[in-house]
Amino acid sequence: xxxxxxxxxxxxxxxxxxxxxxxxxxxxxxxxxxxxxxxxxxxxxxxxxxxxxxxxxxxxxxxxxxxxxxxxxxxxxxxxxxxxxxxxxxxxxxxxxxxxxxxxxxxxxxxxxxxxxxxxxxxxxxxxxxxxxxxxxxxxxxxxxxxxxxxxxxxxxxxxxxxxxxxxxxxxxxxxxxxxxxxxxxxxxxxxxxxxxxxxxxxxxxxxxxxxxxxxxxxxxxxxxxxxxxxxxxxxxxxxxxxxxxxxxxxxxxxxxxxxxxxxxxxxxxxxxxxxxxxxxxx
Numbered sequence: 001x002x003x004x005x006x007x008x009x010x011x012x013x014x015x016x017x018x019x020x021x022x023x024x025x026x027x028x029x030x031x032x033x034x035x036x037x038x039x040x041x042x043x044x045x046x047x048x049x050x051x052x053x054x055x056x057x058x059x060x061x062x063x064x065x066x067x068x069x070x071x072x073x074x075x076x077x078x079x080x081x082x083x084x085x086x087x088x089x090x091x092x093x094x095x096x097x098x099x100x101x102x103x104x105x106x107x108x109x110x111x112x113x114x115x116x117x118x119x120x121x122x123x124x125x126x127x128x129x130x131x132x133x134x135x136x137x138x139x140x141x142x143x144x145x146x147x148x149x150x151x152x153x154x155x156x157x158x159x160x161x162x163x164x165x166x167x168x169x170x171x172x173x174x175x176x177x178x179x180x181x182x183x184x185x186x187x188x189x190x191x192x193x194x195x196x197x198x199x200x201x202x203x204x205x206x207x208x209x210x211x212x213x214x215x216x217x218x219x220x221x222x223x224x225x226x227x228x229x230x231x232x233x234x235x236x237x238x239x240x241x242x243x244x245x246x247x248x249x250x251x252x253x254x255x256x257x258x259x260x261x262x263x264x265x266x267x268x269x270x271x272x273x274x275x276x277x278x279x280x281x282x283x
Contacts, residue, residue: 001015001016001017001022002014002015002016003016003022003025003026003029003033004033004034005029005032005033005034006032006034007032007087007091007155008091008095008098008144008153008155009095010047010048010090010091010094010095011047011048012032012047012048012049012050012087013047013048013049013050014049014050014051014052014083015049015050015051015052015065016051016052017051017052017053017054018052018053018054018060020076021052021054021060021076021079023176024076024079024080024176024178025052025080025083027158027174027176027183027185028080028084028157028158028176028183029083029157029158030185031156031157031188031191031194032156032157032194047094048064048066048086048087048090049064049065049066050062050063050064050065050083050086051063051065052079052083055072055073058074058075059072059073059074059075060072060073060076060078060079061073062079062082062083062086064086071086075178075179076176076178076179077178077179077180077181078179078180080178080180080183081180084141084157088100088141088142088234091144092234092235092238095144096235096238096239097146098144098145098146098153098235099144099145099146099147099233099235099239099243099246099247099250100142100143100144100145100233100234100235101114101116101142101143101145101229101232101233101234101250102116102141102142102143102232102233102234103115103116103117103123103139103142103143103232104123104124104126104127104139104140104141104143105127105138105139105143105152105154105155105198106127106130106131106135106136106137106138106275107135107136107137107138107192107198108134108135108136108201108272108275108276109276110198110199111198111199111200111201111275112138112143112151112152112198112199112200112201113130113135113200113201113202113204113271113275114143114152114200114202114203114204115127115204115206115271116143116203116204116205116206116228116229116232117205117206117207117232118207120162120208121206121207121208122206122207122208122261123140123206124140124141124159124160124161124162125161125163125165125208125264126206126261126264126267126268126271127140127159128159128161128165128184129165129264129265129267129268130268130271130272131159131186131190132268133268133269133272135272135275136190136191136192137156137159137186137190137191137192138152138154138155138156138191138192138198139152139154139155139156139157140155140156140157140158140159140160141155141157141160142155142234143155145200145250146197147246147249147250149197150199150200150250150253150254151197151198151199151200152197152198152200153197154191154192154193154194154195154196154198156186156191156192156194158176158183158184158185158186159183159184159186160180160181160182160183160184161181161182161184162180162181163181164182165264166263166264169182169184174187200250200253200254201254201255201275202254202255202256202257202274202275203220203225203229203250203251203254203255203256203257204256204257204259204271205220205225205228205256205257205258205259206259206261207258207259207260207261208260208261208262209260209261209262210262212260212261212262213262214262214266215259215260215261215262215266215267215270216259216260217257217258217259217270217274218257218258218259219255219256219257220256220257220258222248222251222252222256223251224256225251225252225254225256226247226248226250226251226252228256228258229247229250229251229256230243230244230247233246233247255274257274259271
């Protein structure tokens with residue numbers, strides 16, 4: 001079977017020889033899926049072609065048909081991780097005009113709120129908590145920013161939780177469980193439309209402290225925000241002046257906050273109070 005995706009205007013095809021892999025790929029990347037007539041060339045040009053084949057009892061081979069490169073994956077979780085990793089690199093290569101930031105993104109009142117931090121900082125869990133409070137899903141892992149417009153584009157692959165939040169996911173959540181955690185399929189009605197770019201309202205630099213009794217929030221000046229943002233830019237060298245000007249432009253257009261999260265409920269409430277009550281991007 002062939003899956004046809006369009007990721008940020010980049011056409012992607014994946015030839016899959018395993019029903020189990022088809023189900024997993026659709027659970028993880030299904031929001032990008034397009035019919036044959038829709039999968040046309042976009043701003044990303046020629047796209048990327050993959051093939052997935054079974055290898056032994058539980059393993060898989062991921063081949064990039066354009067280059068012949070192959071990667072072995074010993075489980076569905078490793079297969080999704082390998083495909084994710086290559087896809088993120090390729091869309092950066094094919095859409096170099098965008099600034100790619102390692103961040104989760106949620107939407108409220110038509111504006112985007114970025115949750116930025118290192119792996120393990122709690123971005124995805126905080127994103128899940130905000131979705132329970134009426135925010136809509138934009139991205140879990142990647143924030144593709146049009147710097148000139150001050151907008152971020154959706155990248156709605158499944159919300160990936162390495163560990164389950166307190167109380168679990170709830171009975172109505174649909175999730176694929178793999179060796180790498182839970183891949184939560186956010187319903188379409190709780191997600192921003194794939195083609196809709198959103199103005200950026202706030203940057204939240206997230207770090208989790210399990211010993212903290214309550215979350216703490218500190219407003220950041222633009223220079224501090226730019227310094228904190230730059231290490232999380234994935235394609236800085238694709239931009240002039242090593243991406244410094246683009247990073248500064250994003251940081252100065254929006255308000256920025258440092259947040260040390262504690263328990264999930266009060267931490268999400270603290271973010272929601274700012275995101276829903278304060279004005280967003282500077283015109």
